[in-house]
Amino acid sequence: MHTLSARSAKTGSADRWFSTPAIVASCVGFVLIGALQSLYGPALPALREEFGLSPSGAGLALSAHFIGGVTGVLAFDRAYGRIGNRALLGVSYALMAVGGTAFALAPNWPLALLGALVTGFGFGGIDYGLNQLFATGFGRRSPAMLNILNAHFGIGAIIGPALIGALGADRYPAVFVVFAVLAALLLLPLGGVRDRTPDQGGRPADAPGADAPAAGVSSRTASLLGVFVLLYVLHVGVEAGVGGWEPTHLEAVGYGTTVAASATSVYWLMLTLGRFLVAPLTLRWSEPVIIAVSCAGMSVCLLAAVLPGAAPYAYAGVGLFIAPIFPTGLPWLKRAVPAAQRAGALVIAASMVGGVAAGPVLGRAIELFEVRMVPAVLFVLAAVCLAATWWLTRATRSARPAD
Incomplete structure (x- = not known):
């Protein structure tokens, strides 16, 4: 090396x-x-x-x-x-x-x-x-x-x-x-x-063995990939859910339309800013640590968003904490599941599905409960993300980044 x-x-x-x-x-x-x-x-x-x-x-x-x-x-x-x-x-x-x-x-x-x-x-x-x-x-x-x-x-x-x-x-x-x-x-x-890049190895994608994991690790590979997909579906669901339903929730708890719209813009701004801010931190902290802190932070912020007075600030915090998960998880995935050549494509596609599903799923939850429950529903998803990250961290402890 x-x-x-x-x-x-x-x-x-x-x-x-x-x-x-x-x-x-x-x-x-x-x-x-x-x-x-x-x-x-x-x-x-x-x-x-x-x-x-x-x-x-x-x-x-x-x-x-x-x-x-x-x-x-x-x-x-x-x-x-x-x-x-x-x-x-x-x-x-x-x-x-x-x-x-x-x-x-x-x-x-x-x-x-x-x-x-x-x-x-x-x-x-x-x-x-x-x-x-x-x-x-x-x-x-x-x-x-x-x-x-x-x-x-x-x-x-x-x-x-x-x-x-x-x-x-x-x-x-x-x-x-x-x-x-x-x-x-x-x-x-x-x-x-x-x-052409080294990971392509000069071998076409349909060559024998190009994406078939060895029989001895296929079960572990499937488990890892399944939990990564779960993490990506749910965290993008939270991201899209806040972006889509934050204005409705804020208006329901007493904020005006202008304030609600402005707070949603701040959420997206914080999500963008968070990715710039975390970039230097990735040179010091491992991907599992960064994602665990991110999931814990967005969970706490969503719990705080249940309180009307804290909601606009809490949603901004969600944007800041959720920002690193998508990009930081990809190198971790590629290192942790090397036997599945198409793992990256699956989680990126899954993230899009999570974004599409967030609207109707949250809409149905609001029909069953009420719009004030939006942050509580999203908190449950964030908590599952944290649990998935904890499991992945334990399961991939042997994987280390290359020099």
Whole structure:
């Protein structure tokens, strides 16, 4: 390992997975996918008016985007190792450019939905591809780099609605076209991405033994992967649940509409800030410690959010604590479940499912109880996340990061 490090130092950028421009472009790519995902909601009033849609009909745009996203993650995972990394990312950016333009200029609703589906397909490829490469492409710095990368997603999620708010919902086609052009421009720096990486081993993904765990460890691998999937589904469910239901809960306990909306913006801002803040901490603390502290912190904050006077501040704390879980868990997963080549794709796809399911599941819980119970329901999910992290920590104690 030390010989490899010395050789890497001598050869300089020849052994790097990303050039500096490619790293910058990757962060811009995550700003882009964050913005695109966040644009559908603010555009709903204009979509309803333009195409004569019901609220549920207009909401199909975001559903189509997420369906495309899950499909994109799984499809590009199958392609990982068969085609070069540049081609994988290039096709993804091209699909986002084509899909975004189609959504903006579609003359009817079915074609607009198809555009959202294609955009989501490219979104899934970028989400999977860059997370996969950053998870192993920076050695011990991978957790830090993943937190920085995913923080840029949050920046995009803040920028997107702000643009629609400033320009007006009826100008959504222009905003989608601008982001589509940006996606096309991101094809240019792909020459700085290493086309084949050591973990691909030069072997196609469908080669014998490429993703089949040894018989002796298959049960352990399945258990580890299952608990990681549970952690990702539930913590993204909490993340989306707070983002979707915080305004409703705050209004129900006596806050005004403006305060409730502002507090939700602060939540997303803290989630973005948290990923930047934790990046240097990943160089000192292990992934299990960071995720355990994060799960414990968000659990305490959700419990505090039951108190009306503390709720807005507690939700901001949830954003800060939940921020590192998604990006910090990926290197841990890759190290802990090396026999499952497609583990990363499964948890990223699962995280999208968690985001989609959060709305209707919490809606049903509110029907059974009341809206004041939102933080209590989310606390239960966070507590399960903490229990899953404790189990994973005990089960993976023998796994250590490479130098």
